[in-house]
Amino acid sequence: MKIAVCIKRTPDSESRFRIAASSTAIDETGLKFDIDDFASYAVEVALQLNEKQGPGEVVVYAVGPDAVQETLRKAMSMGVDRAVQLKTDSVPYDGLAVAKALAAELAGGGYDLVLFGKHAFDTSSGVVGTATAELLGIACVTAATKLDIANGKGTARRELEGAAETVEFSLPAAVTIDEGIARPRYPSLKGIMAAKKKPLETKPAQLGDVRITVKALQLPPDRPAGRIIGEGAAAVPELIRLLQTEAKVL
């Protein structure tokens, strides 16, 4: 089986973000970037499928500046066979434009399966996977929490709001991967060494028209400092009131 995984390089989610002076980008100083969490689940799923299905190929793709090479290497250190960087100066917020670049590249690739993360931490949109599938004209399942391939067919489970569904789909297909499906493996030093020698190809990305631009980024208001609202059972009514009116979670 031939599997492509499209990954993204995103900053660590624990970071405290600051807005850059331009106010349209985040300040990257001090941020640690790595393969996006959801994308790393997708890589893991691809590797597991490949191990189960017998010899095949797993290829990773990333759109972005040269910094993504590090991310691609990381995927290769996990066991991916080779990598392709679709080079741009920056990754636009416009998911459709990115999908066009990926689809153009993947079209002739002969992939049975193209995997994505459910969405990326930074743009949190979940557009690229589905759009790429649609551009390629292949089946697409989003937010899979289980994935099986057998006899040229796929089965996946997806969580809906308050329900779950099992879907069956034909190959080739694109699947976007949700959390909880597999814990991404930790690359061994052996894998890191091997990744240095694996092929990493760089090509210009054929982005579509970028029609979505960032006007401004803002930080949400600070979380109010914790407070002790009272002692003992007497404080319960006040808590209920706050949960209803302030936190709006009840």
Next chain:
Amino acid sequence: MGTSNLVFAFILTLGAGFFALNVQRLVGYMQIGKSDDRSDHPLVRLKNVLTIGIGQTKIFRDPVAGAMHATIFWGFMVLTAGTVEILIQGVFSKFSYALLLPKLVYQLYAMSQDGFAALVIAAIAFAFYRRLVLHPKRLEGDKLEHTDALIILGMIGGLMVTLLLTNACQYLLDPSAIGPEKFVSRQLAGLIAPLDPAPTRLFTVFWWSHALLILTFLNYLPYSKHLHVATSLINVYLSNTSGPGQKGVMRPMDLEADVDHFGAADVEDLTWKNLLDGYSCTECGRCTAACPANLTGKLLSPRKIVINSRQRLMEKAPVALGDHMEFMHPALVHGEGDDAGATTLTEVLEHRLLDTYITEEELWACTSCRACVQECPVSIDQLDIINEMRRNLVLTESRFPEEIQPAFESLERNGSPWAFNPGDRALWAEGLEINTMAELMERGERPDILFWVGCMGSFDDRAKKIAVAFARILKACNVNFAILGQEEHCHGDPARRMGNEYLYQMLAKDTIGTLDRYEVKTIVTSCPHCFHQMGNEFPQLGGNYEVIHHSTYIERLLQENLVPLQSDHGQRLTVAYHDSCYLGRYNDVYDAPRETLKRSLPVINLVEPPRTKDRGLCCGAGGGRMFMEERVGKRINVERTEELLATGAETIAVACPFCMTMISDGVKAVQSDVPVLDIAEVVAGQLA
């Protein structure tokens, strides 16, 4: 030379020859291990041999068994001289040391022979009693082990008895041959005389029995754990566990090396020294008896680790070396755990030390507390094997308890084992007016010391209080210090202890870069792990600093009367101090924290739990255990806390933020409300 001399000469050659052959094979086997230079510091090594080896200092850590063993050991040393005499006599009947030695010396020698023979017999009798009646827990192994021990004890006993009987017969035959120095033999002669006043035949029987027993014993050694008789002194000489060099330092590792795997998965990946450790293990079980993991019911037994390495060596080496002498491979076969002994060549090749003999679960149970190393009477380094095998698990096979992956990832991304925002690192210091290195640098100033806060001190709410307390003490003493603030990140020690050398080196080198940029000379830290890592292991990567643990630093300040203490000291407080492994067994800092407590609280009543100082029981957090689940057996921290509380202490003092967490949790678990305080907090509480 009579016929019997010739016959004996022949047997002697045969016996000695076979022994020599086996020694050669054992040495050959050992060499399948990796190289390791132990030719340094001959004087320190000699000192170790004299104290630990000849002086039996470690043996005496168990006073009863210690006395027994030391008697046999010293007896052996003395009687070996006699054995040589007897062997020479077998070939040249007229030979005697009396021909070579001044009379007085010879008489002393003769007396020692008899005296020690008797003492050894007594010790052997006690050893039998101990094994067969008392059944000490630490000697519980499989049945084979006891048989082996009993055979050996029997042989030693036999040697002593036949020696004395030979002497007794000889005395009856020729009273001038045995002087009054051999008082035991003469007494014995009195018992034999009524049976046979001229026991020529008995003499022959006893002499031959003794001589043959010597050769049998010699040739039994390579098949027994009692090979340690031959190897232990050599092993003590070559060992690094009591120096030379800093204790407990993990081996440097070249990550750029062109190798197909890292760390140890099989015996070839260990060093020859690790393999010699296997030959030297006496299976005494002292290590396992002191192991916190083992004694709280985990699978890990450091003795098993050593014995398994030996078992696997015996299985693998003959195949690896093409030693086709199928017959009588030096076996040392018996061991611990399921007998994984291979029966076919394929099996030998399929097996490996990891998995076939030693499971992942055992390796991850280790807290790296070094209690095993500390106890071992023959200076074996059990922990070195565990550390190397963990390296293989992580670096080569990427196999580890899944709960440590977040720790690895956070270390890599956030510079601490927890997923906390690195930007929050210095929040604890807000409002305390503590300078950062960067601020001082900007002003063109330089502090006297760098206070390395550590990840616990930076992020853990409880440990932050320790950081604040220590900073208050420094301020009160007008010490010119600074912190790195947001520029500090983990030095990688937890990663190293968990086998992730790659991550460790990345973090450590980066830390060294930062420290060197600020030209840091002296570092003080309240965390023993930081203290050990930066002080003892950083030099491997070119980072050389004077690193001082806060207990030592505060003690110095107190000694110099720099700490403004309150004058009234309130009521008498009973305090138990819990030793941190990385402070104690790794760095021999036992007194500084105790002194600090005594000086700051002159009315203190310092109580010690039964396991204390270099025998102190680990809190359970070391070796990365802090980041792993403890699902099997009793929790180590609870075991330790119960012991500390049993002293009647009203306060438990610690000197390590990890101990703080573990012991505080332990106190909660047993629903006690005894406060747990860091020594810095105790001192800060007494500030005027």
Next chain:
Amino acid sequence: MANVLVFAETRGVALRKVALEATTAARALADATGGGEVHALVAGPPGVGAVAEQLGKHGADVVVVVEHAGLANFNCEVAAASVAARVKGASYRAVLLGFSAQGRDVGPRVAVKLDAPIVADVTAIQAATGDSLIVQHPGYANKVIATLEVKSPLAVLSVRPSAITAQAAERTARVDTMAPAADPAASRVMVKEVVEGGKGKIDLGDAPVIVAGGRGLKAAENFKIVEELAAAFGNAAVGATRAVTDDGWRPHSDQIGQTGRQVSPQLYVAVGISGAIQHLAGMRTSKTIVAINKDKEAPIFKVADYGIVGDVMEVVPALTKAVHEAKAGH
């Protein structure tokens, strides 16, 4: 003046809440662009057209009904094709839908079919002038809010569930029927089974509310007050600290923290949890944190939005009762 098309999602023949929210957003957008019409498309099994009335009440001028026996389960390909076909045959300023499981599927497909830019997970539509739309979209796990400009005569926007409150805008919708624009039977993805949740145990990762207990509960049997509180919320899962799972009071799978699950529910209630570093690492990112602990110095109060100092055995049952009452009063 421009019309706006809503893909109004349904499950079976019932409308989903987010469909009304999208309709409200569409109404506002249509009004802002000079009073265009709001059209809503529903695709489902026969009978689904009945939702037209409800959509009309929320501001839909036209409801396009795609009914087909093969649409008993949601069919993304048919939905996307039908929406695209409808847009191609008319003139729309924007297509709106919910950023839900269905919407994630349909939105990007429609965008591709129409070659229109798509912004997902929109929390507010701020302005519409000419070809330009200004929308708000939270990124970085809600840690950064982006204001985006979409420049296109036609745009697809999926709105975040619950971000916009559905509002009445009474109309009687005209109903248009339409045949599915793709053959439901020819779909490459077929739903085989839908398992309704809510009956089984809610997974910690999915639960909007988590009630977790720590050693402050003192004994395993006291854990039932945590379970009762979770039951009162109805949509809550039960979690525990490492000390508790280590002690065997709860299974290890319930553990929240560095070595267990990392969760960020809407509401996290910490019962008798002191807030050790290892636990905080697993729940700090929860949206609202409530802590109940007898020790007012406990670090958990530093991260808690609302803290009650007191004996958990007294406070928690009182809270359980109050939550029951609050729910009943709704």
